[in-house]
Amino acid sequence: MTPQRLEQLTRLRQALHQIPEVSGAEEKTAAMVAGYLRDFAPDKLLTGLGGHGVAAVYNGLAAGPTVLIRCELDGLPIAELSDQPYRSRHEGRGHLCGHDGHMAMVAGLAAELAARRPARGRAVLLFQPAEETGKGATAVLADPAFAQIVPDYAFALHNLPGLAVGKVGLCSGAANCASRGMRIRLTGRTSHAAAPRDGISPAAAMAQLMTGLPDLGQGGDLDADYALVTLTHARLGEATFGIAPGLGEVWVTLRTVTDARMEQLVADATALARRACADHGLMLDIEFDDVFEACTNHPAAVQILQDACAEAGHPAQLGDLPQRWSEDFGQFARHAKSAMFWLGSGVTQPQLHNPDYDFPDAAIPVGTGIFLQTLRTLLG
Structure with missing residues (x-):
């Protein structure tokens, strides 16, 4: 040149x-x-x-x-x-x-x-x-x-x-690895902060997911079984002192070397979210974004x-x-x-x-x- x-x-x-x-x-x-x-x-x-x-x-x-x-x-x-x-x-x-x-x-x-x-x-x-x-x-x-x-x-x-x-x-x-963003939305019911038991808070389920999801994939060698789950964002309720929360979100990024391993990781993460919601009486909505094969x-x-x-x-x-x-x-x-x-x-x-x-x-x-x-x- x-x-x-x-x-x-x-x-x-x-x-x-x-x-x-x-x-x-x-x-x-x-x-x-x-x-x-x-x-x-x-x-x-x-x-x-x-x-x-x-x-x-x-x-x-x-x-x-x-x-x-x-x-x-x-x-x-x-x-x-x-x-x-x-x-x-x-x-x-x-x-x-x-x-x-x-x-x-x-x-x-x-x-x-x-x-x-x-x-x-x-x-x-x-x-x-x-x-x-x-x-x-x-x-x-x-x-x-x-x-x-x-x-x-x-x-x-x-x-x-x-x-x-x-x-x-x-x-x-x-x-390059496969990856996707997983957005987990947990819906319960708000209540007065003085009477939290009259509502359904997502807090306990969120705590369960924030520790359980990363355990599904902790990285390691870049082989066919490689899986990494990274917690990227979480939100619980509103920024207020008077309301016990009724809504929570957990965002994670799933990452694998192969598409087949990604399918399994998605299934495992979805099953974990469903169990957490069932345990705490919450409604569940899952969305995926930034999907890379x-x-x-x-x-x-x-x-x-x-x-x-x-x-x-x-x-x-x-x-x-x-x-x-x-x-x-x-x-x-x-x-x-x-x-x-x-x-x-x-x-x-x-x-x-x-x-x-x-x-x-x-x-x-x-x-x-x-x-x-x-x-x-x-x-x-």
Whole structure:
């Protein structure tokens, strides 16, 4: 990548960094991305895909496979701590997961593809909405327009704090854990605080759940039996001294390596909640949100990435452990041989979702170069 191209992509990344938008509300981000892509003459530009998704298509000169390179549009509802001139201008929101950097790397492919179309097949650059909630990939796949770009192969990356800038990690098989948020609502009956026995308080059941649910999954080795239940929020009654509570909520995140283990964990957690409500005469309502299926790398796609990393001068460090956090990229495995790799964002880089995280611009040419080599391997 030339210094001029890197400077252009750095400006794009920092411009995107200033306008973070949360999942499902990425209107300005999508418009900026689409405007940038139009300057590099894609054969087709799809917008509004699965919400605010954008896809640029570059056709090859002969028949061949469709290869999709995916990145994410959304930021986070977290206030950024930064004194950078390009810090977030949207109060209470920030690009604190590096999706601005991911977009810049994938956008960097547009100039290369415009200058030199693939020899065969099609390259699709997808900017996906709503990854952080786990809803974006599902919405993109359900959009009728997705039929125009169904891939044979799909690739993505995520930056990884703790790994040196430019270093690459890759694993075959399980790549990201399945997870889901479980919201348990307990309904009893309020009473005067002077006569609590005349009501039905959820307090005892909540205490039972707040200790019992984490016991269902305490983490451990990242194998097929791995399960982790994390208590994230609880609320009992109203903030008052005069009312004995009649309503309580417990929120937990369930996490497993496999989808099968998730099904069992959901069943166990649901059974525990039902027993607690039955024991204390409460009504129960359970909802699930932020649902992520397990993300699994296809061995053929992993081999392609491994070869591309070596050709690009950034050999991958192979391992067999998935990341504990989740990714909805696994949805694309329904249609394509897919794989995701990890790109180092710095040994001392703050963790993803930290308020002082900032994607390193030095990683842009590495990610773009690996993706470009992947396209060349498959499309010529």
